[in-house]
Amino acid sequence: MPDQQAPIRDAATVIVLRRDGPAPRVLMGQRGASAAFMPSKFVFPGGAVDPGDASVPLMAPLPALCAGRLDEDSAPGLACALAAAAIRELWEESGLIVGQPGAWPCAIPEDWSSFAARGQVPDATALQFVFRAITPPGRPRRFDARFFLIDAGHIAGDPDDFSAATDELSHLQWVPLPEARRFDLPFITEVVLAEVAARAHDPSPPASVPFFRNDDEESLFLRLSGKSPLQEPSM
Template identity: 70%
Template sequence: MDKSAIRNAATVIVVRDPGDAPKVLMGQRGAKAAFMPNKFVFPGGALDPGDHDVPLDALPEPCTARMAHDSTPGLASGLLAAAIRELWEETGLALGRPWPWPGAVPHDWAGFADLGLVPDATNLRFVFRAITPPGRPRRFDARFFLVDASQLWGDPDDFSRASDELSHLQWIPLPEMRNFTLPFITEVVLAEVAAALPGLGAPDSVPFFDNRHEESVFRRL
């Protein structure tokens, strides 16, 4: 794979107690990670080919229409599956509902299905999009999804099923974010989320940092 190619990716911003003392789920990337080493980030990662095969209900409007902007048909469903899968793999927390899995369970979803769950994206909201600027060791076209922690299945403090990709998993109070080393784009996204609280619905428009080329373009979807 061409490491300079822009890969589609999905990121999940999970907010706990949005109307009282809001906290956001984050973890730290390893020191040897090629992309954003040592930074505290939201759970997320690149779209896998198998994500397109995971059956999901569509997001409500206007999220569906906004995700269709400048994308290939069927990409939105794959990105939603990637968001839920990455959240599960990196934190051990499941965004799903009790239901028998339709057909054979993909390898990546075995532990998820063992809980008696199928992935459920209906409570995710598309809130941000950003493309990594040129010159970085990895480049992603990332869609950011927002969800209330109350929609998670099980104990939100139980990270026992998490992989080792993110360390120091924790719920960070918004006022304490300045004490953590965050990527610039993460700071921008957090500012957008904080400004909208306590609401966790679809925003009036979705910020889009388009860095496909040398000139950075900001627009709204």
């Protein structure tokens, strides 16, 4: 049986939105059939924050509005680590870079070596914090996942070149938003896709950020406004 007390790990997920076709598209891939978490599901690139992410230099920081909302109901100073994790996970799982050319001013963490070898320093300027969800109890792994939206125009290089990706996600592809729900998706991915579809033609950050908080005692649907959580009826 799954561990009811599985620790909750901070995680970052990246939704890359492409607007250069007849319909907006998002980057998705399929998790392996033997994966411990969400096997065979189509998901956005993402994963847990690594210890080294907190010390990664950012060429430019997150927008202040997004950083403030990330700090809400979170450990102090976590926003930079989450932004770095989002950029690293996108690189590892898709081979796409969000960064600027430059030299690293510090020692390079081992799991950032391939990114830095491309002559790039991560840049968080274009990331928008748009969603947060905690995995419900009873799952083999649990994450406090923050979802970041970025326009594909901020990708350094060819957005169709996945040659540097690891094998964690297969069938990487740009999925038209109207067709995304025909894939085998986790429930929370469907919810996030609806939020993205509603904002597909709006480049500004959302007025508030949805937060599905699944605690051991209850499930709440909140909105992070940068001031205090706004509670709404649970779904």
